[in-house]
Amino acid sequence: MGFWNRIFRRKKKPEVQEDWESIVYDRDTVDFREKEQRDRYISGCLEQIAEASKEIGLLTGEYSLVTSYLTDMEEIEALPEEERETLNDIARRLLNLEQECEKYRDKKNRMNDSRFYRMRKQEEEIQEGIRKLSECEKYGGLVKQDMQRLDRERHAYDFRRTELEAMMNNLRGMALIFLTALGVCIAMLMVLQFGFEMNTQIGYILSATAAAVAITVMWVRYTDSEKEKRRVDAAVNKLIQLQNKVKIRYVNNRNLMDYLYIKYNTDSAASLDKQWQEYLQEKEERKEYAEAEARISYYQKLLMGRMANYRIAAPDRWTRQAGALLDKREMVEMRHELILRRQALRKQMDYNNGVAEAARREIQEIAAKYPAYAGEISDMVDRVTFYE
Numbered sequence: 001m002g003f004w005n006r007i008f009r010r011k012k013k014p015e016v017q018e019d020w021e022s023i024v025y026d027r028d029t030v031d032f033r034e035k036e037q038r039d040r041y042i043s044g045c046l047e048q049i050a051e052a053s054k055e056i057g058l059l060t061g062e063y064s065l066v067t068s069y070l071t072d073m074e075e076i077e078a079l080p081e082e083e084r085e086t087l088n089d090i091a092r093r094l095l096n097l098e099q100e101c102e103k104y105r106d107k108k109n110r111m112n113d114s115r116f117y118r119m120r121k122q123e124e125e126i127q128e129g130i131r132k133l134s135e136c137e138k139y140g141g142l143v144k145q146d147m148q149r150l151d152r153e154r155h156a157y158d159f160r161r162t163e164l165e166a167m168m169n170n171l172r173g174m175a176l177i178f179l180t181a182l183g184v185c186i187a188m189l190m191v192l193q194f195g196f197e198m199n200t201q202i203g204y205i206l207s208a209t210a211a212a213v214a215i216t217v218m219w220v221r222y223t224d225s226e227k228e229k230r231r232v233d234a235a236v237n238k239l240i241q242l243q244n245k246v247k248i249r250y251v252n253n254r255n256l257m258d259y260l261y262i263k264y265n266t267d268s269a270a271s272l273d274k275q276w277q278e279y280l281q282e283k284e285e286r287k288e289y290a291e292a293e294a295r296i297s298y299y300q301k302l303l304m305g306r307m308a309n310y311r312i313a314a315p316d317r318w319t320r321q322a323g324a325l326l327d328k329r330e331m332v333e334m335r336h337e338l339i340l341r342r343q344a345l346r347k348q349m350d351y352n353n354g355v356a357e358a359a360r361r362e363i364q365e366i367a368a369k370y371p372a373y374a375g376e377i378s379d380m381v382d383r384v385t386f387y388e
Contacts, residue, residue, distance in 0.1 A: 029233040032370050037234075042366070042380050044241040045359040048248060052352035052359075055252050059352075063345045068313040070338050073331065075311050076318075087306055091318075091325040094299040098322070101292045111275075111282045119279045121320050122264065126276050129260055133269035136257045143250045150243050157236045164229045171222045175215060182211040248355055252348065259344040262337075 032038045079087065102113065119126060185207040189200040266272040286293075300319040307315035324330040363381065367374040 027366070029237045032366065032373065037237075038370075038373060038376075039380070040238075041241070042363060042377055044244065045363050046380065048244060048359040049356045051245070051248055052356040055352045056349055056356075059345050059349050063342065063349065066338055066342045066345065069317065070335065070342070072312050072314060072317070073335055073338075076325065077331075079310065083310075087303070088325055090299060090303045090306060091322040094296060094303060094319070094322045095326065097292070097296045097299065101289055101296070104289045104292065111278045115275065116279060116282055117320075118265065119275060123279075126264070126272070126279075129264050130269055130273050130276060133257065133260050133264075133266075133272060136253055136260065137269055140250070140253050140257065143246060143253060147243070147246050147250060150239055150246060154236065154239045154243070157232050157239065161229060161232045161236070164225050164232065168222055168225050168229070171218045171225070175218050175222075178211055178214045178218070182207055248352075251351060255344065255348045255351065259341065259348070262340050262344055 189203045193200040
C-alpha cells in the first residue's frame with residue numbers, strides 16, 4: 001500500500017512568488033489603434049507618474065530636515081577652538097545639571113535613562129509616529145492581501161489562456177483531420193462509382209453532410225474560444241496595470257515603515273505605544289524635580305543664544321544633545337542615525353523617481369511608435385497636474 005501511495009501521490013505545485021516592486025509594461029495585448037485601450041494605457045502611466053510625484057513631494061521636507069541636522073553637525077565641528085571651548089563649557093554645565101537631576105530619581109524606574117531621553121527628543125513626534133505606524137501596518141496588510149488576490153486572478157487568467165490556446169490548436173487539427181477524411185471518403189466513393197459502377201449518390205450526400213456539420217461545430221467553438229481569449233487578454237492587461245498601482249503603494253508603504261522603525265528605534269506600533277505609555281508614567285514621576293530642571297532651562301537658553309551666533313539651523317535640537325557636543329562617540333552615533341534616515345528617504349525618492357521616469361519613457365516610446373496619436377497623447381499629459 002505504501003508503494004502505491006508513493007507512486008500516485010500528488011506533487012505539490014511550487015508556490016509562485018511575484019516581484020512586487022518592479023513595474024511591468026505589457027503592450028502586446030493593447031491595440032493602440034482603439035482609443036479606449038490607448039487612453040486607458042496612457043492614463044495608467046500618467047497615474048503612476050502622479051502618484052510617484054506626490055510621494056516625492058511628501059518626502060522632500062523630511063529629507064531637507066534631516067540634511068539640515070547633518071549640516072549643523074558639520075558647522076559645529078568646524079568652529080574655531082575658542083568658540084568651541086565656550087560652547088563646550090556651556091554644554092558641560094548643562095550636562096552636569098542633568099546628571100545632578102539623576103540623583104533624585106527613584107531607583108525603581110521602569111525606564112532607563114537612554115530610553116527616556118531618546119523618547120524625550122522625539123516627544124512631539126511619538127504619537128504621530130504611533131498613528132503612522134499603525135496605519136502603515138494595517139494598510140500594508142490590506143495591500144498585501146490585494147496583491148495576493150491579484151496574483152491569484154492573474155494566474156487563473158494565464159491558465160485559462162493556455163487552455164484556450166490548446167483548444168484552438170486542437171480544433172484546427174481536428175478540422176484538418178475531418179477535411180482529410182472527407183477527401184478519402186470522396187476518393188473511395190469515386191472508385192466505387194467509376195470502377196465498380198455502383199450508385200454512390202447517398203454516400204456523397206452523407207459524407208458532405210457529416211463534414212459540413214463537423215466543420216460548422218468546430219468553427220463555432222473556435223470562434224467562441226477566440227472571442228474568450230480576447231476577453232482574457234484584455235482582463236490580463238487590466239490586471240497588470242492594477243498590479244503596477246498596487247506595487248507602488250506596497251513598496252512606498254513598506255519603505256515608510258522601515259524608515260519609521262529606524263527613526264523611532266522600534267519594531268512595531270504596539271511596541272512603540274508601550275514605550276510611550278512607560279515614558280508618560282516616567283515623566284509624571286519626575287515632575288517633583290521640576291525645580292532642578294528649571295535650572296537646566298537657563299543653560300539651555302544660554303546654549304541656544306550662543307548657537308544663534310553661528311550658522312546653526314536648529315539650535316534648539318542641541319539643547320537636548322549637549323552630551324554629543326562633548327562626546328565624539330555620541331556625535332558619531334547621531335550622525336550614523338541621521339545618515340540611515342537620509343538613506344531610507346533617498347531610497348524612497350529614488351524608487352519613485354525611477355517609477356516616474358519609466359512611465360515617462362513608456363509614454364514617449366508609445367508616442368514615437370504611433371506618431372498619429374502623438375498629439376492626443378501630448379494633450380493627455382498636459383491635462384495632468386503633477387505634484388512638485
